[in-house]
Amino acid sequence: MWDSVGDFLAMGGHAPYVWGSFGMVAAVLLVEWLLVRSRRRRVQIVLQRQSRRSTANGSEGE
Amino acid sequence: MTARSIPWLKFTAPPNFYVLAERLTPWLWGVAALFLVAGLYVGFFVAPPDYQQGNSYRIMFIHVPAAWMGMFLYLLMALYGAIFLIWRIKMADVMARAIAPTGALMTFLSLWTGALWGAPTWGTYWVWDARLTSTLILLFLFLGYIALHAASDDREKGGRAASLLAIIGAVNVPIIYFSVEWWYNLHQGVSVMRADGPSMAPSMLAALLLMTVAFWVYSAAIVLRRAQSETLSREARKEWAQQAACGRLTRDTRERAVAQAQQENAVSESGGQA
Numbered sequence: 001m002w003d004s005v006g007d008f009l010a011m012g013g014h015a016p017y018v019w020g021s022f023g024m025v026a027a028v029l030l031v032e033w034l035l036v037r038s039r040r041r042r043v044q045i046v047l048q049r050q051s052r053r054s055t056a057n058g059s060e061g062e
Numbered sequence: 063m064t065a066r067s068i069p070w071l072k073f074t075a076p077p078n079f080y081v082l083a084e085r086l087t088p089w090l091w092g093v094a095a096l097f098l099v100a101g102l103y104v105g106f107f108v109a110p111p112d113y114q115q116g117n118s119y120r121i122m123f124i125h126v127p128a129a130w131m132g133m134f135l136y137l138l139m140a141l142y143g144a145i146f147l148i149w150r151i152k153m154a155d156v157m158a159r160a161i162a163p164t165g166a167l168m169t170f171l172s173l174w175t176g177a178l179w180g181a182p183t184w185g186t187y188w189v190w191d192a193r194l195t196s197t198l199i200l201l202f203l204f205l206g207y208i209a210l211h212a213a214s215d216d217r218e219k220g221g222r223a224a225s226l227l228a229i230i231g232a233v234n235v236p237i238i239y240f241s242v243e244w245w246y247n248l249h250q251g252v253s254v255m256r257a258d259g260p261s262m263a264p265s266m267l268a269a270l271l272l273m274t275v276a277f278w279v280y281s282a283a284i285v286l287r288r289a290q291s292e293t294l295s296r297e298a299r300k301e302w303a304q305q306a307a308c309g310r311l312t313r314d315t316r317e318r319a320v321a322q323a324q325q326e327n328a329v330s331e332s333g334g335q336a
Contacts, residue, residue, distance in 0.1 A: 001107065012111060014118040017182050021121045021175040025128070028167055029280065036284055040291045047298055047307030054304070 074151045074327075075320040076293045077302045081311065083286040090283035094276050101272030109265040121179040123269050126254070127277040129172035132200055133235050135165035135281060139207065140232040143225030155221040156296070158228065159211055160289035164281050166204035173197060184248055192241035193249040196234055203231040 002008040011018040073079045105123040112119040142158035145151055176194070177187040188194065207224045214220030242251045253261045260267050297303040302319035305311040 001110065008106075011120070012117040014116060014182055017118050017178040018120055021124060021178045024174050025124045025171055028171055032164065032167055032284060036287050036291070040287060043291045043294045043298075044307040047294055047304050050298065051304035051308055 074153045075323045076153060076156075076297050077306070077311070077316045077319045077323070079153055079156075080290055080293055080303075080306055081316065083290050084306075087283050087286050087290075090279050090286070094279040094283060097272050097276035097279065101269055101276050104265060104272060105269035109263065109269050115183055118179060118182045119266075121175050122266075123273045124277075125172060125175040125179055126270055127274040128168045128175060129197070130274060131277050131281055132165055132169035132172050132197070132204075133238060134278075135161050135168060135285075136200060136203065136228075136235055137232060139165060139204075140228040143228040146221060147225050147229070152296075153293075155225070156289050156292045157285070158207075158225065159221070160285045160292060162204055162208050162211075163288070164284055166201060166208065168277070168281070169197060169201040169204060173201065180248075189248050191248045192245040193238060193247055196238040196241055199234055200231075200238060203227070203234060206231075 009015060009019075073082055101123065105120055109120070111117050139158045139161040142154040142161065145154035146158060173194075176197075180189075181187050207228050210227055211220045211224035214223065241247065242249055254267070254270070262270075294303050294307055300319060302311060302315045305315055
């Protein structure tokens with residue numbers, strides 16, 4: 001269907017629209033994924049620290 | 063309404079939800095990636111150019127899934143909001159809150175890709191027609207939910223107000239869906255869910271459906287991950303959450319935490335008289 005890589009990238013003259021759309025979707029999903037992952041790690045680190053503290057204190061929780 | 067009478071209710075206990083999500087998400091990432099690759103391949107290398115629109119129509123492969131996901135996620139968020147309001151199940155609030163950002167992003171993407179598709183097709187990025195306007199309102203509803211939930215210092219109160227907004231706003235979703243039939247629109251009509259079958263080439267439909275599955279499964283995975291973080295931070299003081307964060311949650315701790323959560327629910331259901 002495509003004669004060359006350049007032909008593919010040109011999208012029949014609709015390159016800005018097609019790649020502007022797919023590029024934005026890729027960027028948004030990637031940023032969302034990175035944000036969710038970093039929050040997950042942050043929360044895990046906080047809880048791991050709390051866990052260490054409670055074992056160090058030798059307390060049984062409540 | 064006990065965990066024994068309805069199996070699904072088992073996952074209203076935070077530790078059970080957390081473990082389920084932990085098991086599901088790796089598979090969901092894998093399935094989403096698989097369908098994404100397949101969808102992009104069929105969409106760019108199998109589906110032929112459109113005889114009228116040329117190649118710009120390929121935007122459909124992301125525009126339509128994003129728009130569907132925006133509407134679907136909104137209804138799901140409103141449903142969880144209703145469950146939270148009626149039965150006071152805290153995990154429902156966690157889920158609704160985890161859905162909102164992804165729903166907002168999907169709706170934004172449907173507007174963005176729609177504008178870029180509209181430019182070469184209609185000669186304009188934006189018109190105030192019924193479908194576009196009601197989709198913009200959907201985006202504001204998602205943002206309103208997020209803002210309202212975050213605005214209150216009392217999470218319970220914020221959650222209730224936001225849930226109410228979500229439920230009232232749900233009326234907008236059928237308006238979006240049927241807008242192309244109810245009003246004169248620049249936006250094209252229904253082309254997939256038609257009584258006489260979809261009005262497009264099979265390879266185009268295949269790419270659209272593959273991408274739809276990819277978006278759907280991606281959304282499920284990202285929402286579960288967000289809900290997991292929210293659950294851990296809400297339960298940060300509890301032993302099970304600390305064990306889970308270290309990746310060594312024992313069955314024993316989990317069962318004790320579930321029993322405790324059920325007891326707390328029983329107390330709150332009886333108005334604190336237990």
